[in-house]
Amino acid sequence: MGKVSELYHQYVAQGRIGADAAQQAILPQLDRVIAELAALPPPAKPRSGWRGLFGGGQAGPVTGARGLYLWGGVGRGKSMLMDLLAACSPVPTRRVHFHEFMQEIQMRLEAARKRGDQDIVRPVALEVAAQVRLLCFDEMQITDIADAMIVGRLFQVLFEQGVTVVTTSNRAPEDLYKNGLNRQLFLPFIALIGERLEVVCLDSATDHRQGRDPGGQVWFVPADAVAHAALDAIWNDLTGGALPERGEIRMNSRSFALDALSGRVGRAEFWALCGQPLGAADYLELARRVDALLMDGVPRLGMSNYNEAKRFVTLIDALYEARVRLFASAADEPEQLYNEGEGSFEFERTASRLREMQDAAWGNKG
Ligand SMILES: Nc1ncnc2c1ncn2[C@@H]1O[C@H](COP(=O)(O)OP(=O)(O)OP(=O)(O)O)[C@@H](O)[C@H]1O
Ligand SMILES: [Mg+2]
Structure with a gap:
């Protein structure tokens, strides 16, 4: 735990990474997320007994920190910065590749469908929300209609449950699922991102993947x-x-x-x-x-x-x-x-x- 900027500068001092001005420029945003997470009240314990049963023990609305949508060109260090942020998180955190996460969601939805649930996304989102306070998604990219339809509802419930979301992407939010089928149905999700996440562009000049020491030929x-x-x-x-x-x-x-x-x-x-x-x-x-x-x-x-x-x-x-x-x-x-x-x-x-x-x-x- 600690500040992301401190961890970053520690890595630079250790020679693990080079100082990159564009990365440093957005560190205050990452520090802000950590500070907000640290200031959140502890989650209310679910009430047991009759008060819990009859809903009398409902806690007030839960809020999370304002998350981040970190986007920019390839190899600029978005995933690296997100990993630093996850390492500094003071709350239960899950860092997952977006593809993999959606795969898992599809499987859980299948189970909810079999149970005959009405709103199949909600119970699945609640299951996810019960396990984490911070979700870090690497590489949000929406390429198929099935994901496009699910993701809006999913995020809505996650936000409502006070889960903080941080995500990386190569595209600005308004370019997600660009030219996709039935894109108009996806627009509310883009609006939701703008509302709940701070959109930050990592505008570095350097693709840190270039100019490395080539190993044997592959x-x-x-x-x-x-x-x-x-x-x-x-x-x-x-x-x-x-x-x-x-x-x-x-x-x-x-x-x-x-x-x-x-x-x-x-x-x-x-x-x-x-x-x-x-x-x-x-x-x-x-x-x-x-x-x-x-x-x-x-x-x-x-x-x-x-x-x-x-x-x-x-x-x-x-x-x-x-x-x-x-x-x-x-x-x-x-x-x-x-x-x-x-x-x-x-x-x-x-x-x-x-x-x-x-x-x-x-x-x-x-
Ligand atoms: N400041 C830096 N100095 C040295 N290496 C760095 C620096 N920032 C990132 N890297 C390294 O460069 C590589 C690319 O970084 P990273 O994977 O975070 O980029 P990205 O922006 O997520 O790219 P993509 O859009 O392709 O996912 C990684 O191996 C990472 O550790
Ligand atoms: Mg990445």
Whole structure:
């Protein structure tokens, strides 16, 4: 616990990070959230006995601190700052990747639906609110209609329950779910964000993922026979020469196959992973299951293979979050893979991450 700014300056003094003026400029906002959280009254204990039963023991309205919506370009340090904030939090806190959180919510909603609840989102939101006072969402991005519909109601109940929300995003709130289907239904959520969260732009000039110490080669261009052989050699090295036998990634009621799986090392063609209808849940499971992934034949991406490209973005987010090591053969360098058309904005984050994942210090989960 303590101030975020103190922790930040401690990290700078220890040489763990460099001083970044734009990051420092928003530290007072992070300190403010912590101070407000520290000043909140302790949560009222649920009353037992008849007063609780008949609602006579209802506490007054609960309020949280005013949260943050931290947005800006890739690699600027939003997630890092949010992690510092979470580390300083004086209240029960959960830091979670937005994709993963929505996955969990979808599962809980399924249970509520089976119970036949009327307002299915409310009980699920109450369950979440009962466990935490501060929710830190990394990378809020709304790409499908199902999430867009749920998230507004969910946040409404979380705020009503006094949960403080801090979130990072690459987009300004008004650009969330941009051009999405039935976007007008999503607008009240954008208004709610503006009302309940302080919107802060991290306007740094530096993508901290660039210019790092490159480790051994992990990204092979072009995806030819030489690259294939290089990945074969990496496979042998990582698995101790295991036979490349097919392996299943299983989850709940479904599964998908990798061309090869040995221990916690997997290998698959780009098309096997991104050319079939797999989604965030599948990639999160894959990321949990392997420490290293070898991927053959990442093509140039764009409008002609838009769906595959979108899946690739989701896959890299999942691998990055779980710190999986990625070795790939590809048509070009990350920054040149997806240069124009819809989706190239989202791809900037992917390219920035692929760079960081080439870093010598990029390790697996250890
Ligand atoms: N001031 C800094 N000095 C050195 N490294 C930093 C600094 N700020 C952030 N980093 C590092 O740069 C990398 C990118 O930072 P971070 O993941 O927080 O960026 P981000 O803004 O969340 O990017 P994205 O939009 O892609 O999620 C991380 O490894 C982080 O630890
Ligand atoms: Mg981030």
